[in-house]
Amino acid sequence: MIETKNRKSAWIAFLSVLCFLALVFGLDQLIKPTDKLGMLLIVLQKGSVYALAAVSMNLLNGYTGLFSLGHAGFMLLGAYTYAIFTIPDKNRDAVYQYFDAAIRFSIPEQLSKSMGGFGTALGILIALLLAGLVAAVLAWLIGLPVLRLKSDYLAIATLGFAEIIRAVFQWSKLGPVTNGSNLLKNFARASKFKLEIAGMKLSLSTFVPVLIATVSITLIVLLVNSTYGRAFKAIRDDEVAAEAMGINLARHKMIAFVTSSFFAGIAGATLAMVLSIAQANNFKSAMTYEILLMVVLGGIGSITGSVIGSLLFVAASEWWLRGLDSGKFLGIEAPTVFRNGFRLVVFSVIIMIVVLFFRKGIMGEKELPDLFRKKKKAPEKGEQS
Amino acid sequence: MSERKTMLQVENVTMQFGGVVAVNDLSMEVREGEIVAIIGPNGAGKTTAFNVITGVYAPTNGRVNFDGNCVVENYPHGKMKKNYLGEHAGLYSHVKEPTPDELTGLGMARTFQNIRLWKSMTVFDNVLVAKHLKRSSNLFSATFRSNRAEEARQRKETLELLEIVGLADVKDELATSLPYGKQRRLEIARALATQPKLLLLDEPAAGMNPQETQELTQFIGQIRKDFGVTILLIEHHMDLVMDISDRIYVLDFGRLIAQGTPAEVQKNEKVIDAYLGVVDDAEN
Ligand SMILES: Nc1ncnc2c1ncn2[C@@H]1O[C@H](COP(=O)(O)OP(=O)(O)OP(=O)(O)O)[C@@H](O)[C@H]1O
Ligand SMILES: [Mg+2]
Numbered sequence: 001m002i003e004t005k006n007r008k009s010a011w012i013a014f015l016s017v018l019c020f021l022a023l024v025f026g027l028d029q030l031i032k033p034t035d036k037l038g039m040l041l042i043v044l045q046k047g048s049v050y051a052l053a054a055v056s057m058n059l060l061n062g063y064t065g066l067f068s069l070g071h072a073g074f075m076l077l078g079a080y081t082y083a084i085f086t087i088p089d090k091n092r093d094a095v096y097q098y099f100d101a102a103i104r105f106s107i108p109e110q111l112s113k114s115m116g117g118f119g120t121a122l123g124i125l126i127a128l129l130l131a132g133l134v135a136a137v138l139a140w141l142i143g144l145p146v147l148r149l150k151s152d153y154l155a156i157a158t159l160g161f162a163e164i165i166r167a168v169f170q171w172s173k174l175g176p177v178t179n180g181s182n183l184l185k186n187f188a189r190a191s192k193f194k195l196e197i198a199g200m201k202l203s204l205s206t207f208v209p210v211l212i213a214t215v216s217i218t219l220i221v222l223l224v225n226s227t228y229g230r231a232f233k234a235i236r237d238d239e240v241a242a243e244a245m246g247i248n249l250a251r252h253k254m255i256a257f258v259t260s261s262f263f264a265g266i267a268g269a270t271l272a273m274v275l276s277i278a279q280a281n282n283f284k285s286a287m288t289y290e291i292l293l294m295v296v297l298g299g300i301g302s303i304t305g306s307v308i309g310s311l312l313f314v315a316a317s318e319w320w321l322r323g324l325d326s327g328k329f330l331g332i333e334a335p336t337v338f339r340n341g342f343r344l345v346v347f348s349v350i351i352m353i354v355v356l357f358f359r360k361g362i363m364g365e366k367e368l369p370d371l372f373r374k375k376k377k378a379p380e381k382g383e384q385s
Numbered sequence: 386m387s388e389r390k391t392m393l394q395v396e397n398v399t400m401q402f403g404g405v406v407a408v409n410d411l412s413m414e415v416r417e418g419e420i421v422a423i424i425g426p427n428g429a430g431k432t433t434a435f436n437v438i439t440g441v442y443a444p445t446n447g448r449v450n451f452d453g454n455c456v457v458e459n460y461p462h463g464k465m466k467k468n469y470l471g472e473h474a475g476l477y478s479h480v481k482e483p484t485p486d487e488l489t490g491l492g493m494a495r496t497f498q499n500i501r502l503w504k505s506m507t508v509f510d511n512v513l514v515a516k517h518l519k520r521s522s523n524l525f526s527a528t529f530r531s532n533r534a535e536e537a538r539q540r541k542e543t544l545e546l547l548e549i550v551g552l553a554d555v556k557d558e559l560a561t562s563l564p565y566g567k568q569r570r571l572e573i574a575r576a577l578a579t580q581p582k583l584l585l586l587d588e589p590a591a592g593m594n595p596q597e598t599q600e601l602t603q604f605i606g607q608i609r610k611d612f613g614v615t616i617l618l619i620e621h622h623m624d625l626v627m628d629i630s631d632r633i634y635v636l637d638f639g640r641l642i643a644q645g646t647p648a649e650v651q652k653n654e655k656v657i658d659a660y661l662g663v664v665d666d667a668e669n
Contacts, residue, residue, distance in 0.1 A: 226527040227517050234514045237503035246489035246518030
């Protein structure tokens, strides 16, 4: 009985994801970035990147109960790895103006020589995976000493790591690799992604980032619902009991931390792909806090919540509240009030209200399929302890 | 009895916290298939003894053998060398400090005095997670669901276990929404899910009324039969202890003050002075 019920909701989820991807693909063709609705594409692109970042953070902070604040650092690693390995040869000297580029190898370019367009796509995929792997390896190195300590130390250590990594990547001695404090550009970016079939040019600029995020989030969902995901939750709920029931804490915490960082790396790479630039200075700890806020808004311990939280967050900050900065909002013209910076003020107030009055976030611990199930009364969490 | 093999052997275990010697030179033995009880007044060091046996604390001195192998050993070294207040300081010379999960893997499982169920999970998942230890799937086979057969088998075993312990009808409830007695029973079921040879129960009847205690007594006897486990338990309910224990160890201020069959222990003057008299007072 359990099996058939699970299978049914798995199918529902699978079909809705397919429909969503088809819709995004359609929008990609119908809307041009310069249109009035072009903002929608940008929200979808950035929103899906942040959704992946938030879900991967939730895997660690929400599901395993390990509080880490290094997300921006792992995203930076991903963004740079991706950018460095996809800058075509001919652009390289222009990008590395002040340095002699050390890595002269664009994976998509090399593969396209023998395999054409498919090689380019494959190369981009490999660069993405490499971005995840670099972040994962660094996470492993940090995790070795830090995960043995109490979890408060993890937050401090990862926060420190993120700051150090940002400084290191701007260090001029590493310029031949990282381009110092200058930005990386002209690598494989989303705005250039196209598919040509039978003379038709189909835009993939929004579809590809959304697809990357969707596939990654699906993998995280599968992990969370597997026997490992349940072990993570056991560690979060009661570490002592988990260990007594045979769950190796060091090993499972490491798995959660490395997996979370792997997907943070992919999110960083996709962000670079969407923004067309990679610059260390953009990956400040403020970015980590923003992602943390999306997780909290959506509900800690709900993947659906993280996705909704990030999409709303990006839509509000990039689109709906734009008018607050440019003189006209909801038809009211007040250039003296609605000027640069006002949007951030309003935005912060909204977030404070949400965090104060919706403690459990939008979804609590519920997931999408739960919304279609019959309501079952569950005891209030606060009452126990 | 005596020809049965030794399941657990505790040798000269001393556990010192700062200047407090919580367990002082404890030696005891549990043979296969036995039900053995540890009793003693509050703060006697019973739970601490459990924590040493199950790997939560490394002892300050002493050794624990389980199922024929030395699994835990330590001696006063480093800072403790100067500060050690116990005996037999020179008897042991090796350090063996496994983590609790390693010992669970070898076949020990325990319950907790202050119930420690996973509170966000259902009754079913609480038991299922304890089977994680027995899985052969790795991260990838689990994520990509190529471990379906194993997952299905573990789910079936979980359901069967819940049926045996009488919790199948509440399997989809949140573990912490159960009444107290059932939570204790669930903790035992969860421990059994790891397929232990030795089951350690820390005050399984705490907070239960006489009726529930009676049921629990039968339940513990039944588990020994059905699962073929050896049981070491800590308990303050004397009816339960005297009823089901083959042998009893009595601790007071960290020291073993008596041991023997229930009949022997009940007659022991020291035990009556230190503990049984007090219990009778307390229960009246
Ligand atoms: N981690 C620790 N650090 C310091 N002292 C401890 C620690 N754990 C236990 N103790 C001390 O060791 C002594 C024995 O405690 P323990 O919990 O083993 O008693 P107990 O026999 O289980 O008592 P109860 O019947 O109340 O459960 C107590 O004095 C306690 O304060
Ligand atoms: Mg105790």
